[in-house]
Amino acid sequence: MNRKEYKIFEIGMFKKEGENSYLEIYDEFLGGMDGLTKNSKILVFLWFDGSDNETKRKTLKVHPRGNINNPIRGVFSTRSPMRPNPIALYTVKIEEISGNKLYIEEIDAFSETPIIDIKRYSKELDL
Numbered sequence: 001m002n003r004k005e006y007k008i009f010e011i012g013m014f015k016k017e018g019e020n021s022y023l024e025i026y027d028e029f030l031g032g033m034d035g036l037t038k039n040s041k042i043l044v045f046l047w048f049d050g051s052d053n054e055t056k057r058k059t060l061k062v063h064p065r066g067n068i069n070n071p072i073r074g075v076f077s078t079r080s081p082m083r084p085n086p087i088a089l090y091t092v093k094i095e096e097i098s099g100n101k102l103y104i105e106e107i108d109a110f111s112e113t114p115i116i117d118i119k120r121y122s123k124e125l126d127l
Contacts, residue, residue: 010114012100014046014107023102023115030100032118041093041121044104047114048086056082088113091121 011032012025023044025033036042059082064070066080075083088109096103102118 008047008116010047010116011118012115014044014109014111014113014115016106016111021104021106023104023118025100025102025115027100033097033100033102036094036097036102036118036120038094038097041091042102042104043119043121043126044090044092044107044115045117045119046088046090046109047116048081048088048109049114050110051081051083051086056086057084059083087116091126 010026011029012023015022015024059080060075061072062075062078062080062082063072064078064080081088090107090109092104092107094102094104
């Protein structure tokens with residue numbers, strides 16, 4: 001099987017400080033924030049770099065939520081961070097925009113997780 005490799009650039013960093021969760025966008029990507037508004041929903045794509053190693057990328061079956069009482073399932077039917085490509089997806093509301101920071105609802109990612117993309121939520125497309 002021919003597999004291609006793709007290059008993904010981080011565009012910012014997800015951060016938590018106390019009660020605040022926010023997306024800090026790097027300066028060279030600030031133009032991409034144009035059109036985002038407070039209270040709008042966005043899709044946030046993160047790279048779970050803490051789960052990025054050869055062993056975890058080869059894990060194809062897991063106990064959902066890491067609970068051994070849950071029957072083992074394929075990773076594509078779970079939200080496990082262990083998968084061939086450790087991409088995480090969140091749908092969140094923007095609570096505030098301040099400079100290069102998008103303050104969002106709390107998510108279960110670790111602080112300092114790389115952001116690889118943001119897309120505006122569409123109720124027609126993102127059912």
